[in-house]
């Protein structure tokens with residue numbers, strides 16, 4: 001058991017080393033969401049009359065945070081597909097390590113990267129007027145929530161990465177699915193303006209429940225979903241927790257199984 | 265002991281459309297080098313992957329170093345080294361990072377992994393490139409590092425799949441030299457071998473042990489005594505003197521260097537792929 005722990009830590013450490021050896025990757029991974037913050041804040045921020053205290057940026061930040069951690073799925077999928085393609089996964093599979101070490105190491109590594117990204121985004125947000133008003137404990141809780149959501153999304157990424165086996169394919173597939181998912185939500189605009197069927201989807205979308213949960217934890221009224229009276233809209237924190245547990249409970253075992261059988 | 269036994273291995277792909285292995289049998293003695301020769305698509309890689317526990321055969325059975333590949337894959341992984349058809353390394357990390365990481369994954373402790381990484385870099389003439397990312401390495405350097413990674417724990421069975429494809433002639437030569445050296449290293453270099461009359465075996469054995477400091481292995485059938493030596497010629501002279509003093513006249517005496525036969529190199533240097541399989545006593549190849 002102790003051995004298993006150290007196995008996955010070696011894999012996680014490898015990822016941290018990669019960040020040090022090629023800092024550009026992390027820099028771009030951080031600049032992109034920071035740019036999003038600035039663009040949305042200044043392009044839409046003026047046009048959207050939010051009606052909340054502190055302006056649109058209060059609603060925007062939780063949205064961008066959730067969008068960013070949702071993309072952990074992409075980081076994991078692309079990273080693992082690249083390892084598959086280069087035959088690294090085969091080499092790992094020929095080593096006397098536990099069957100889950102490589103994928104756990106990967107998901108943990110991607111979550112650690114999220115910490116850096118979230119800190120940078122939080123700071124940029126602060127610079128452009130984001131002021132969480134719920135006190136340090138709830139703010140911290142909000143960030144933990146984001147990390148946990150990113151971690152659970154990462155497990156879907158494991159399955160995708162091991163299934164498509166090619167970096168480019170993984171990249172396209174993931175962007176085609178995660179982007180719509182993050183926009184068909186309450187992250188940037190109210191769900192109440194959407195056509196009925198989309199609205200229904202948006203309200204049950206885990207991205208929406210996460211955004212609503214974060215708005216609550218950061219002390220901003222969630223006016224983008226305020227009038228929605230579906231159960232997830234009314235209980236976003238609980239619903240988000242349920243989603244996270246479900247994601248890990250479903251995808252972790254399937255992904256480990258996939259890893260054991262996968263073959264280049 | 266047999267280092268590899270394969271019995272009626274069958275492996276098909278694409279729901280049976282491709283029959284890659286069709287009842288493969290192998291029986292490889294410990295301490296031998298086996299080259300698998302065959303045209304592209306004849307199933308060499310598939311064989312290696314099944315034996316290295318990466319692929320489950322449709323039917324049949326196999327043992328590697330005496331361990332059942334299907335029943336105890338985890339145990340098999342502890343005693344094998346695998347260097348696949350393409351160098352499987354983390355391109356963004358340095359050579360040193362890679363070996364250190366694999367060392368840790370073979371469960372060497374922190375200082376053990378570092379020490380082994382340095383030894384291997386030195387042995388494969390990669391010390392200078394150690395701190396450079398793999399993506400700056402030449403094809404030959406990558407293959408050498410890949411081989412180094414598969415030797416971290418001194419495997420009982422080493423699988424090499426096309427160790428020289430993609431390399432230029434010089435790179436190939438270098439790679440074969442490295443492999444040849446490694447096989448010698450696995451057994452600690454030269455051995456002193458003497459053949460004497462049957463009734464002289466006990467005494468001669470004692471003398472050889474006295475000089476070499478290790479217990480010689482004795483084959484009573486062919487009346488041969490052999491022991492590893494580090495300073496070959498000096499030991500040889502010393503043994504000869506002692507034998508002479510004891511009035512024992514050996515029928516044959518000499519130093520044996522383990523090496524890949526020239527024939528083998530000539531053959532495999534020109535064919536697509538080989539599986540080189542080394543054991544703890546490669547030197548005993550006759």
Ligand SMILES: Nc1ncnc2c1ncn2[C@@H]1O[C@H](COP(=O)(O)OP(=O)(O)O)[C@@H](O)[C@H]1O
Nearest residue numbers: 264277278282284303304305306307308309310
């Ligand atoms: N993953 C795979 N899916 C389908 N067919 C495969 C796969 N891997 C190998 N094959 C087929 O199996 C046969 C044996 O391949 P392989 O073991 O790679 O041969 P070799 O290494 O001798 O070139 C070939 O016909 C090859 O096309």
Ligand SMILES: [Mg+2]
Nearest residue numbers: 308309349537
């Ligand atoms: Mg092949």
